[in-house]
Amino acid sequence: MIEIDEVTKSYGGRPVVDRLSLSVGGGAFCVLLGSSGCGKSTTLRMINRLIPIDSGVIRVGGEDVTQIPAQVLRRRIGYAIQSIGLFPHWTVEDNIATVPRLLNWRQARVRDRVTELLELFRLDPAIYRSKFPHQLSGGEQQRVGVARALAADPELLLMDEPFAAVDPITRDALQAELARIHRATGKTIVFVTHDIEEALRLATVIAIMDSGRIGQLGTPLEILEQPANDFVREFVGRQGLGLKLLSVRKVSDRLRGGEPAEGEPISLDASLSEALSAMTARRADRLPVCDDEGRHLGIIALADLVR
Amino acid sequence: MTSARGRINIHNQVLLTLAAGGTVAVAAAGFVSYAPNRLLSGQPITLWEAASGSAVTGIGLLGAMLVAAAFMSPGKTLHYAQAALAAVLLLLVLAAAGQAASALSFGAKPAVRISLGTAFWILAASAALAVVDALQRLGAGSVARLLTAGAIVAGGAALAVAGAFDALSIAREYASRQLLFADALSRHVALVAGSVGLAVVIGFPLGVAAARSPRLQSPLFAVLNLLQTIPSIALFGLLIVPLSTLAAAVPQLAAIGIGGIGVAPAIVALVLYALLPVVRNTAVGLAGVDSAVIEAGRGMGLTSQQIFRQVELPLALPVLLAGLRIVTVQAIGLAVVAALIGAGGLGTFVFEGLGQYAVDLVLLGALPAIFLALAADFILQTLSAVLRRQLAQ
Numbered sequence: 001m002i003e004i005d006e007v008t009k010s011y012g013g014r015p016v017v018d019r020l021s022l023s024v025g026g027g028a029f030c031v032l033l034g035s036s037g038c039g040k041s042t043t044l045r046m047i048n049r050l051i052p053i054d055s056g057v058i059r060v061g062g063e064d065v066t067q068i069p070a071q072v073l074r075r076r077i078g079y080a081i082q083s084i085g086l087f088p089h090w091t092v093e094d095n096i097a098t099v100p101r102l103l104n105w106r107q108a109r110v111r112d113r114v115t116e117l118l119e120l121f122r123l124d125p126a127i128y129r130s131k132f133p134h135q136l137s138g139g140e141q142q143r144v145g146v147a148r149a150l151a152a153d154p155e156l157l158l159m160d161e162p163f164a165a166v167d168p169i170t171r172d173a174l175q176a177e178l179a180r181i182h183r184a185t186g187k188t189i190v191f192v193t194h195d196i197e198e199a200l201r202l203a204t205v206i207a208i209m210d211s212g213r214i215g216q217l218g219t220p221l222e223i224l225e226q227p228a229n230d231f232v233r234e235f236v237g238r239q240g241l242g243l244k245l246l247s248v249r250k251v252s253d254r255l256r257g258g259e260p261a262e263g264e265p266i267s268l269d270a271s272l273s274e275a276l277s278a279m280t281a282r283r284a285d286r287l288p289v290c291d292d293e294g295r296h297l298g299i300i301a302l303a304d305l306v307r
Numbered sequence: 308m309t310s311a312r313g314r315i316n317i318h319n320q321v322l323l324t325l326a327a328g329g330t331v332a333v334a335a336a337g338f339v340s341y342a343p344n345r346l347l348s349g350q351p352i353t354l355w356e357a358a359s360g361s362a363v364t365g366i367g368l369l370g371a372m373l374v375a376a377a378f379m380s381p382g383k384t385l386h387y388a389q390a391a392l393a394a395v396l397l398l399l400v401l402a403a404a405g406q407a408a409s410a411l412s413f414g415a416k417p418a419v420r421i422s423l424g425t426a427f428w429i430l431a432a433s434a435a436l437a438v439v440d441a442l443q444r445l446g447a448g449s450v451a452r453l454l455t456a457g458a459i460v461a462g463g464a465a466l467a468v469a470g471a472f473d474a475l476s477i478a479r480e481y482a483s484r485q486l487l488f489a490d491a492l493s494r495h496v497a498l499v500a501g502s503v504g505l506a507v508v509i510g511f512p513l514g515v516a517a518a519r520s521p522r523l524q525s526p527l528f529a530v531l532n533l534l535q536t537i538p539s540i541a542l543f544g545l546l547i548v549p550l551s552t553l554a555a556a557v558p559q560l561a562a563i564g565i566g567g568i569g570v571a572p573a574i575v576a577l578v579l580y581a582l583l584p585v586v587r588n589t590a591v592g593l594a595g596v597d598s599a600v601i602e603a604g605r606g607m608g609l610t611s612q613q614i615f616r617q618v619e620l621p622l623a624l625p626v627l628l629a630g631l632r633i634v635t636v637q638a639i640g641l642a643v644v645a646a647l648i649g650a651g652g653l654g655t656f657v658f659e660g661l662g663q664y665a666v667d668l669v670l671l672g673a674l675p676a677i678f679l680a681l682a683a684d685f686i687l688q689t690l691s692a693v694l695r696r697q698l699a700q
Contacts, residue, residue, distance in 0.1 A: 073608070074606060075608035099608065
């Protein structure tokens with residue numbers, strides 16, 4: 001979906017992004033992870049040409065982005081930012097409809113799309129459609145911001161620390177929603193954050209960035225289990241490494257088939273940290289496991305978590 | 308010890324203060340003044356000597372009711388009553404002045420002049436402020452304010468059309484200059500509209516440029532600030548030489564009326580004074596638009612023009628309108644001074660009156676100018692408030 005090939009961006013002679021290459025497949029949730037100033041935001045903003053590229057090539061869907069007029073390119077790519085930037089003088093509906101209207105969609109189609117997106121984000125269209133941004137909570141504003149980015153059904157969504165400014169509880173809910181929407185829509189997402197927990201939770205692939213280069217590219221599990229160098233090891237953090245590992249592994253990895261157990265079952269898709277949490281809370285050393293339809297599949301045992 | 312029931316509570320100090328001021332003025336100062344002719348200063352005549360018994364009784368009664376209102380516990384009904392009573396009082400004071408003038412001049416020599424006295428002005432101002440106080444306590448919106456102002460103005464206009472003020476000196480000055488007055492008023496409005504229009508045409512692009520390039524800001528604002536510090540009379544004078552030289556050098560310009568005196572230097576000076584508020588408010592308004600909003604707009608593929616027209620301009624509009632309001636009110640006042648260099652307008656009467664020591668002639672120029680300024684301020688303020696509410700935040 002996206003190929004970044006030897007791309008460099010310098011400010012005042014100092015490279016912020018340094019001969020960076022990265023390939024993101026269709027449907028991936030790629031998180032650019034790094035501390036501030038590592039070039040992750042610059043990389044993201046070169047994809048939709050908000051920042052011009054000094055050298056190298058970025059291709060989206062096989063097309064060199066510099067060969068597409070900037071406005072046309074941006075209307076094809078969803079874009080959500082930390083400060084949201086909803087138009088304060090437009091209603092929620094007008095905000096979400098921005099790009100569809102730029103693309104001259106018919107009125108009825110725009111309206112249906114707004115309804116669909118509000119429902120996707122669990123905002124009642126009857127109530128929220130005509131509200132103004134200042135009437136919304138921070139979490140609701142960011143939902144509308146992401147809905148607006150998705151409005152014209154782009155194949156690719158760029159998100160620049162979209163949840164960094166909301167409170168932890170709202171952030172947790174928004175992350176869960178984004179993960180759900182990613183699964184449901186299969187969009188390719190490039191997501192910038194400095195929060196390792198957020199990256200581990202959302203990403204299918206993580207690119208850890210350091211001084212304008214990629215320190216390591218891999219799945220969350222690979223990053224945790226086989227850090228490529230000292231920088232990655234340092235960034236991931238040795239403290240709590242075990243808990244982070246549990247958070248990226250699934251119950252399905254440790255399932256013991258066939259055995260019976262008492263109590264509320266846990267989902268096959270739950271993380272091992274969720275399983276550990278449930279065991280601790282219930283003072284149990286094993287939990288029944290079921291699939292999405294609620295069929296009993298087996299158990300997960302405390303001893304298996306540390307295998 | 309003191310039961311709450313027996314105690315008297317003052318609920319509206321503003322109203323009580325206004326009533327006290329009005330009472331003192333009526334007791335101590337003349338309601339109208341009587342002069343044998345328009346050049347001599349007049350003798351003050353008190354309200355009860357000048358006005359008819361029914362008018363005096365009516366004013367006293369309304370005043371007493373307003374005083375009573377100050378002691379009643381506040382509520383919507385009370386505030387509506389206060390607004391209505393004060394509005395009627397204001398119109399009654401106007402009518403009483405007119406009636407007093409016609410009674411005093413009845414049978415007197417035609418040269419006799421009856422002018423408005425100190426007590427009239429204080430009484431009228433107190434009544435007007437009581438209306439404003441009631442509207443504020445009601446939290447009245449712009450529409451309610453507009454309707455109230457409209458009703459009072461309509462009442463005053465009806466009295467004027469009915470000839471209630473004809474015997475007053477200011478009306479006599481008007482009567483002898485009816486055609487000149489219409490000319491002066493329209494010239495005044497044209498001077499203001501022309502200069503404000505030009506200032507917007509020149510100042511708006513400058514303001515946009517200043518908002519876009521911070522490096523342009525300090526030299527630009529230095530020049531505009533300097534212009535503001537020049538006294539208006541001096542600026543009008545300073546323009547005489549360059550403009551007359553220009554007119555002498557380019558006869559075509561002289562042919563369309565540009566010269567050292569007249570409308571041209573007046574417009575130039577008014578535009579120069581209007582530039583700073585227009586440029587500053589444009590720059591501040593645009594700079595005040597949240598950069599995240601612009602970033603989001605760019606990221607979604609709006610062109611710079613679309614961002615300017617659909618996002619920046621509407622969000623900056625309340626501040627732009629505030630600038631327009633300052634400039635318009637300022638220009639209405641400054642245009643009075645422009646009469647000095649032969650630009651015409653309401654200032655003609657002011658300076659003519661000053662020269663003849665005829666206060667009522669000064670008022671004939673000054674009152675409409677004040678009225679114009681208040682009306683412009685009110686209308687633009689209402690517009691800006693409506694827009695602000697629509698744009699929220």
